[in-house]
Amino acid sequence: KQEVTQIPAALSVPEGENLVLNCSFTDSAIYNLQWFRQDPGKGLTSLLLIQSSQREQTSGRLNASLDKSSGRSTLYIAASQPGDSATYLCAVPSGGSNYKLTFGKGTLLTVNP
Amino acid sequence: GAGVSQSPSNKVTEKGKDVELRCDPISGHTALYWYRQSLGQGLEFLIYFQGNSAPDKSGLPSDRFSAERTGGSVSTLTIQRTQQEDSAVYLCASRPTGTGAYEQYFGPGTRLTVT
Numbered sequence: 001k002q003e004v005t006q007i008p009a010a011l012s013v014p015e016g017e018n019l020v021l022n023c024s025f026t027d028s029a030i031y032n033l034q035w036f037r038q039d040p041g042k043g044l045t046s047l048l049l050i051q052s053s054q055r056e057q058t059s060g061r062l063n064a065s066l067d068k069s070s071g072r073s074t075l076y077i078a079a080s081q082p083g084d085s086a087t088y089l090c091a092v093p094s095g096g097s098n099y100k101l102t103f104g105k106g107t108l109l110t111v112n113p
Numbered sequence: 114g115a116g117v118s119q120s121p122s123n124k125v126t127e128k129g130k131d132v133e134l135r136c137d138p139i140s141g142h143t144a145l146y147w148y149r150q151s152l153g154q155g156l157e158f159l160i161y162f163q164g165n166s167a168p169d170k171s172g173l174p175s176d177r178f179s180a181e182r183t184g185g186s187v188s189t190l191t192i193q194r195t196q197q198e199d200s201a202v203y204l205c206a207s208r209p210t211g212t213g214a215y216e217q218y219f220g221p222g223t224r225l226t227v228t
Contacts, residue, residue, distance in 0.1 A: 032215050043117075043204055044219040051215075089156070098215060099144065099208070100169065103156035 002027045002094035006104035013080055014112050021075040021107045023090035028071050031098040035064050035075050036089045038106070044089065048075070080111045115139065117220035119205050125226045126195055134190045134223045138207030145182055146208075146217060147190050149174075151201035159203075162188065164210070195227045 003026045013019050023033070032051050036044040048057045048064040050073070056065040063076040073090055087106040094102040118137045126132050138145050147159040158172040162182040173179070177195075182188040192199055202224050206217040 034216065036219075041224075043119075043221040044206075046216050046218065049216050091156075093215075095171075097169075099146070099161060099163075099217075100158050100172070101146075101148075101156075101217065102158070105155040 002030075002092060002102045004090060004092060004102050004104040006088075006090060006107050008107060009105070010108040010110075012110040012112065015080060015082060017080050017111075018076065018078050019080055019109070021077070021088050021109070023073040023075070023104055025071045025073075025092050025102075027094065028068050029096075030068065030092045030094075032093065033064075033066050033073050034091050034101070035062075035073075036091065038087045038089060040086075047088075077109075080109075082111045082113045085109055085111050117205055117207050117218055119203075119220040119223050121223060122221065123224045123226075125228060128197060128227055129194055131191065131193045132195055132225065134192075134203050134225070136188045136190070136205030136207075136220060138186065138188070138205070139209075139218055140186075141209065142207035142218070143185065143210040144208040145188050146206040147180055147188070148204045148206065149201045150204060150222070154201075156204070159190070192225075195225075197227045200225055200227045 007022045034049045035047045050066040061078040089106045091101040091103045120135045143164045145162045150156045161169040177193045180190045202222040204222045206219045
């Protein structure tokens with residue numbers, strides 16, 4: 001059974017810092033990995049999706065890497081801003097499917113002005 | 114364009130009552146998912162619809178839970194004889210179908226509270 005772990009559970013940083021969020025998964029036979037952002041009381045917003053054949057994806061100040069063989073992904077946020085404060089979730093398809101997502105429990109990020 | 118919408122946004126019900134939660138996916142998206150997000154459990158997959166294929170119901174926690182998708186668009190998640198442990202945020206997501214179309218788009222969720 002696929003298990004997804006995110007470390008740390010919570011992170012507080014001053015504005016402007018670069019930071020890294022970690023995600024690990026137990027079954028490396030995945031089609032892709034997706035990072036999401038969730039604001040309090042809101043749904044999920046997709047940030048980046050990395051296909052299993054890719055090593056990284058970039059969008060603006062965000063860079064996500066994937067090391068499938070070791071079961072790890074990182075989300076790098078450059079020059080953090082207070083507006084980046086949210087919960088960040090990673091998810092991988094599981095059970096041999098390319099659609100049934102298993103989520104980590106998230107990292108709660110607070111960026112202090 | 115319009116995203117995934119869900120209604121109601123909040124629902125408070127008494128234990129033992131039935132509830133219906135609605136999801137309107139993005140127009141043209143053939144795949145639709147329901148997830149549940151509860152404290153301490155994180156996000157759990159419930160059910161998946163793809164076009165006219167039989168749905169994948171493997172995540173439904175009990176036979177009190179059921180879902181329908183009418184006309185390949187709107188979906189309704191029904192919980193019968195609600196229990197307090199059903200209290201959670203129920204999230205719907207949709208996805209287009211096509212090569213490489215893996216990204217799921219989520220709605221804002223319905224917060225269900227069973228008293």
